[in-house]
Amino acid sequence: MASLSRVLFIAVDAGDKDLILKWAEEGFLPTFRSLRERAAWGPTANPTGLFVGAIWPSFWTGLEPGRHGRYCFSQLRTGTYDHYQVTPFDVRGEPFWDVLSEAGRRVAILDVPKTAPSQHINGIQIVDWGTHDPEVGFCTRPESLALEVEARVGPHPVGQCDEYLRRDPGALLGLRDMLVRGVEMKSRLAEHFLEQGGWDLFLTVFAESHCAGHQLWRLHDPSHPGHDPDAARSIGDPLRDVYVAIDAAIGRLLARVTEETAVFVLASHGMGPHYDGTFLLDEILRRLLGKPDVPEAKRSLARGAESVWRSVPLPLQKLLRPVRSRVKATLADVVTHPELASLACFATPNNDVYGGIRVNLVGREPKGRIRPGAEYESFCESLTRDLLAFINVETGRPLVRRVLRTADLHQGERLQDLPDLMVEWDRESPIRTIFSPKTGTIHGVFEGDRTGDHKPEGMIFAFGPGISRGRLAKPVSITQFAPTIASRLGVPLPNADAGPVEELSQGNRSPGGLADT
Numbered sequence: 001m002a003s004l005s006r007v008l009f010i011a012v013d014a015g016d017k018d019l020i021l022k023w024a025e026e027g028f029l030p031t032f033r034s035l036r037e038r039a040a041w042g043p044t045a046n047p048t049g050l051f052v053g054a055i056w057p058s059f060w061t062g063l064e065p066g067r068h069g070r071y072c073f074s075q076l077r078t079g080t081y082d083h084y085q086v087t088p089f090d091v092r093g094e095p096f097w098d099v100l101s102e103a104g105r106r107v108a109i110l111d112v113p114k115t116a117p118s119q120h121i122n123g124i125q126i127v128d129w130g131t132h133d134p135e136v137g138f139c140t141r142p143e144s145l146a147l148e149v150e151a152r153v154g155p156h157p158v159g160q161c162d163e164y165l166r167r168d169p170g171a172l173l174g175l176r177d178m179l180v181r182g183v184e185m186k187s188r189l190a191e192h193f194l195e196q197g198g199w200d201l202f203l204t205v206f207a208e209s210h211c212a213g214h215q216l217w218r219l220h221d222p223s224h225p226g227h228d229p230d231a232a233r234s235i236g237d238p239l240r241d242v243y244v245a246i247d248a249a250i251g252r253l254l255a256r257v258t259e260e261t262a263v264f265v266l267a268s269h270g271m272g273p274h275y276d277g278t279f280l281l282d283e284i285l286r287r288l289l290g291k292p293d294v295p296e297a298k299r300s301l302a303r304g305a306e307s308v309w310r311s312v313p314l315p316l317q318k319l320l321r322p323v324r325s326r327v328k329a330t331l332a333d334v335v336t337h338p339e340l341a342s343l344a345c346f347a348t349p350n351n352d353v354y355g356g357i358r359v360n361l362v363g364r365e366p367k368g369r370i371r372p373g374a375e376y377e378s379f380c381e382s383l384t385r386d387l388l389a390f391i392n393v394e395t396g397r398p399l400v401r402r403v404l405r406t407a408d409l410h411q412g413e414r415l416q417d418l419p420d421l422m423v424e425w426d427r428e429s430p431i432r433t434i435f436s437p438k439t440g441t442i443h444g445v446f447e448g449d450r451t452g453d454h455k456p457e458g459m460i461f462a463f464g465p466g467i468s469r470g471r472l473a474k475p476v477s478i479t480q481f482a483p484t485i486a487s488r489l490g491v492p493l494p495n496a497d498a499g500p501v502e503e504l505s506q507g508n509r510s511p512g513g514l515a516d517t
Helices: 017-025 030-038 051-061 096-102 145-152 169-195 208-220 229-235 238-254 278-289 296-311 314-340 374-388 478-488
Strands: 005-012 040-045 074-076 083-085 107-110 123-127 139-141 199-206 262-267 270-273 345-348 354-359 400-405 421-425 433-436 440-443 452-455 458-463
Touching: 005 238, 005 478, 017 030, 017 238, 017 270, 017 458, 030 238, 030 458, 051 096, 051 478, 096 107, 096 199, 096 478, 107 169, 123 145, 139 145, 145 169, 169 199, 169 208, 169 229, 169 238, 199 238, 208 229, 208 238, 208 270, 208 452, 262 478, 278 345, 278 354, 278 374, 278 421, 278 440, 354 374, 374 400, 374 421
Parallel strands: 005 199, 005 262, 107 123, 107 199
Antiparallel strands: 040 458, 074 083, 123 139, 262 458, 270 452, 345 354, 354 421, 400 421, 433 440
């Protein structure tokens, strides 16, 4: 039988490796259990401190975040005190499938998160059909492909995952059913296009695990404060149900390729309980540094706008979502912008897993307060000591594990766009009441609704020509996948920040087209 694709790459967005290995061992995920036994496998490494928003741009550009510049949904515009909503169009760097296309390789790219439609793709591309937190909106290359997708499967049943926040267990069970249906629809779509054959690279991503991890974690985890044991006894583990559906879908795709195909299955990064102190970081800095408090009228404005949004019916929310993003960005600046210029430093968005801190630096910020050099070093050292002094009152454990200097970990022409410091929280338990000798007690309640949040490490499985089974020698960087895939297809990626993984890049690398079929 002819090989349908020289390389088949399947990713599970925010598929937790620990859950995958556990459920595979217990027999719930037979496809992953088979991969564990037959494939080369090992952990993957993602950009430290920035991984939540930087993983997929780092994957498709082969660049570190200090070069491509993306790490969060909202980022500070360097040279101002303004934050802006980041999109794939703001990422610097070329998708590696564009390089493959230019070299004559035929590619199918289905739903890779945080991407924009390519202009010169040699093959097909589907963008934001079923991704988590879509940013561009559903579109295809060629554009006519959208009609075929809509006719074959229709729209993804979930759409915007966060529309299902603040729901009771019954509604979350409905979310599980929609996610499982979304997996099955994506599977049918991927199988259909894979069967067309003639691909050098076929790449598809299942994102339902991402939404499930955020919204269904409290029903999965008996130790979570929001866990409902009665609901768990009644409906089981809906998070596992989504993983079971993805496992079956991957199995169907693997059944369609021959031994001539190099297969990669990536779990991009993990999930765990949503325990962090990022929601307290602004108050921590205010107490430590005498930051002026935000007037209550401004706080009320932001709270009121969010309350109004929650009361809007879901169908109308879908229509107004672009407007909401602009309103949220405007309100954030109304609440914080006037104070930022007077501060030595301030919290800046970095998702929630790591807190982000921007130093108000002379020569970089419009009204910088801290001079580069010795003053900057002294300020960062002092702030680090103060942050490490906090404890979680309920556990007696340190609140902060480490305070990381971004410049020690990341380099590149867009380094100045990243936070200066990243606060790594101790995430073993919920964080509500904290204390340090310098600030006294600070209490707060996380007002978000996601009960699960990310863990940094992922996992890769690979098998096929030239790939030996067993554990890989060292973790694979997310930036290595682009050059590894390109290497298997005989195409160099000279601008990538890392080289290919030698254990995974061997095999037939003939200079053009499919291998002999």
